[in-house]
Amino acid sequence: MDISPDIIARASRGDMEAFEDIYRKTSAFVYNVSLRVTRNPEDAEEITQDVFMKVYRSLRKFNAFSSLRTWIYRITVNTAFNRIESSKKHVNKRADYDTAIQSISTGERARDNVAREDDKERASEFLAMLNTDQRICVILREMEGLNYKEIAGALKINVNTVRSRLKRAREKLMAIAGKR
Amino acid sequence: MECKKVKELLMTDYADGELSEKLHREIIAHLGACPECRRFEIRIKESAVNPIRKADREYPPSYLFGKIKDKIYTEREAASVSGAAGLRSGLSRFFSMLRPALAVSAVAVAVFGLVVLMRPTRTGNGSVNLYLTEQAEFIAGLGSETTASLKGDLGTSIEEFLLS
Numbered sequence: 001m002d003i004s005p006d007i008i009a010r011a012s013r014g015d016m017e018a019f020e021d022i023y024r025k026t027s028a029f030v031y032n033v034s035l036r037v038t039r040n041p042e043d044a045e046e047i048t049q050d051v052f053m054k055v056y057r058s059l060r061k062f063n064a065f066s067s068l069r070t071w072i073y074r075i076t077v078n079t080a081f082n083r084i085e086s087s088k089k090h091v092n093k094r095a096d097y098d099t100a101i102q103s104i105s106t107g108e109r110a111r112d113n114v115a116r117e118d119d120k121e122r123a124s125e126f127l128a129m130l131n132t133d134q135r136i137c138v139i140l141r142e143m144e145g146l147n148y149k150e151i152a153g154a155l156k157i158n159v160n161t162v163r164s165r166l167k168r169a170r171e172k173l174m175a176i177a178g179k180r
Numbered sequence: 181m182e183c184k185k186v187k188e189l190l191m192t193d194y195a196d197g198e199l200s201e202k203l204h205r206e207i208i209a210h211l212g213a214c215p216e217c218r219r220f221e222i223r224i225k226e227s228a229v230n231p232i233r234k235a236d237r238e239y240p241p242s243y244l245f246g247k248i249k250d251k252i253y254t255e256r257e258a259a260s261v262s263g264a265a266g267l268r269s270g271l272s273r274f275f276s277m278l279r280p281a282l283a284v285s286a287v288a289v290a291v292f293g294l295v296v297l298m299r300p301t302r303t304g305n306g307s308v309n310l311y312l313t314e315q316a317e318f319i320a321g322l323g324s325e326t327t328a329s330l331k332g333d334l335g336t337s338i339e340e341f342l343l344s
Contacts, residue, residue: 014256016249016252019252020245020249023245023248027239027240027244027245028237028238028239028240030240031238031239031240031244032237032238032239035238036238044238044240045240045241045244048240048244048248049244049247049248049251052248053248053251053252053255056248056252120235120236122231122235123231123232123234123235124235126231126232127232138232139232141196142229142232142233143232143233143235143237147196147197147198148196148198163192163193166191166192166196167188167191167192169228170191170192170195170224170228170229171191171228173227173228173231174223174224174227174228176227177223177226177227177228178227
């Protein structure tokens with residue numbers, strides 16, 4: 001996913017081919033993270049559009065000394081996180097009850113599907129059992145292969161917090177697997 | 181190293197390849213000697229790491245870049261239209277700022293014009309002076325011989341009737 005400074009400079013001058021090059025190299029990350037965080041393809045599409053509109057508008061201001069990749073990680077995570085937060089605000093007073101019921105049924109469903117071999121489905125169900133902070137860390141680590149420093153940079157948290165969130169997430173997943 | 185510490189590292193830095201070479205060697209040595217930690221390592225991989233790590237990455241639908249491109253072109257168009265409108269409003273602002281100055285200038289020009297137009301010319305002034313001098317001389321001469329001679333000879337019969 002190396003993006004040369006020349007491509008960034010051309011894209012910032014309005015060169016659509018250069019911008020498409022940046023899109024091709026980064027859109028899978030943006031879309032996959034958005035989809036895994038929100039668990040909704042429509043939201044993931046909208047977040048991907050929002051992120052690339054932000055990238056397009058900000059390329060001129062982009063500081064060439066910082067990594068475009070890290071910057072895209074950060075705005076993707078922020079945009080996805082904001083989407084989740086704003087959708088939480090729109091739920092009614094039954095939200096807590098509904099969320100509790102949903103989390104119980106999701107857990108039960110995961111346990112009922114022991115025999116399921118589909119990795120994709122299993123991954124989605126496992127991720128659904130984690131809270132948003134843990135889920136984002138796990139997605140960035142397991143699916144996107146970011147190291148602790150890169151995750152810390154994308155989330156603006158320290159490396160020990162990354163380590164701690166991953167540990168809690170794995171403990172939770174192991175506990176669920178142990179009950180199956 | 182204690183099993184508790186090893187298990188913690190197995191769940192984090194070891195699983196994620198973040199250990200230093202030295203520490204990594206220590207863990208490998210521990211796992212070789214501790215069946216419980218070895219079982220723990222397998223459990224972590226099977227239940228908490230591999231199910232997510234093995235999942236396929238999702239890719240955006242092929243039409244998505246077209247939508248983004250359309251949005252960018254629409255935004256560019258709007259920016260160029262608002263740029264032209266901005267130039268127009270800038271010029272309009274500039275002229276509206278000049279309006280009081282222009283009004284003052286126009287009044288000054290009008291006043292100057294009036295002054296120039298109403299100012300009697302040197303020739304005109306001379307003829308008026310001549311007329312006034314003649315009239316003054318005429319009035320001064322009333323009752324003199326010249327005017328007395330006129331009294332006796334008033335001209336036509338109508339003049340005689342009206343002036344006598």
